[in-house]
Amino acid sequence: MAANLVRRTTKILVLNPNSSTRMTHGLEQGLRHMELSQSTEVHTYTAPGESPESINDGEDVQTSCRVVSKDLEATGLLRQYDAVLVACFSVHPLVGVLAEKEGEFDRLSVMGIFEASIITCLSLLRPNKKWGIVTTGKFWESHLTQGVSQFLGTQSQDLSTKFAGVETTGLNAGDFHGGVDPKMVKEKLGEATARLLSKGDVECVVMGCAGMAGLEEIIRSVALEQYGSRYARELLVIDGVRAGVGLLEQMVRNKRAFQKS
Missing domain, CATH: 3.40.50.1860 (Rossmann fold)
Structure with missing residues (x-):
């Protein structure tokens, strides 16, 4: 007799598009104190070294988008996740780039912290x-x-x-x-x-x-x-960051509830 899946884990990736691991660790400290469902996992990602260590202007925004997009394409990392949060407080083009790939990554939910x-x-x-x-x-x-x-x-x-x-x-x-x-x-x-x-x-x-x-x-x-x-x-x-993770957790649930299987 086949086993049936009755509950799914929600996996959220908090994506730091700059190359500062120190900043990623700072994000992790706040995330550890969040009240989330026990079935929700939150993982973090730091951009490769080619990305700016600090995103301070429009050029840095565009560079980080190019570097991270290339890395995600090469690794296929997003296939492991239900949602991704772009943790740069800007009108970051990576939000749109990843949202356009939603179908490719099986209904990936995407949001930026802005x-x-x-x-x-x-x-x-x-x-x-x-x-x-x-x-x-x-x-x-x-x-x-x-x-x-x-x-x-x-x-x-x-x-x-x-x-x-x-x-x-x-x-x-x-x-x-x-x-x-x-x-x-x-x-x-x-x-x-x-x-x-x-x-x-x-x-x-x-x-x-x-x-x-x-x-x-x-x-x-x-x-x-x-x-x-x-x-x-x-x-x-x-x-x-905390606001985004909370919203994405609910967004994933809503997609599962209201989209056609």
Whole structure:
């Protein structure tokens, strides 16, 4: 008599498209504390050495996409997974590249941490409240603002009712995990957070860099100092990696439930 499969494991790959293993280890620390189904496995991937160690501008984004796409094509790695999360806070072309391969990889679910953060904020915001992003260098101000507009299908001026904007620290992704003195990280992230919160009615703060994982308390400390304990306690600080994994876990379930077998 044949055995029947009654329950499937969900396997999610968190893909770091830069070549920093230190940053990948930082992502792993946050992922270990997530509450997920016992049948969900989360694995990590670090891009080959040809990819930039820190993705700081548009050229780095494109280079990382080329390097990772080539590596995944050569290894066939994605055939082992149900979902993949691109852990770069940008409008990363790899999200689209992999989504186009969905049929090839048996209904692979694909998301980026940028998109996951927007979805999460909009699902959590109360009426008349806003969300915004604190991130790294100056390049990302226009890149991410345009990306939010594109993702939501709106004109830039229409974003002001919910989107409080992008504030930058002047650091790069690698600085958040040992690249500079931790005191400088705290200072620069604190300043960017203060500028964002000063815009008023900000309920969700998105950490706009995968390297910021684990730095939520710096953001909350600014909220506490300037606006009091209740505001700091209720402020939602969004880690795009954890948000993305949670959304992908549900996305895989929904595809299994609602797509034709």
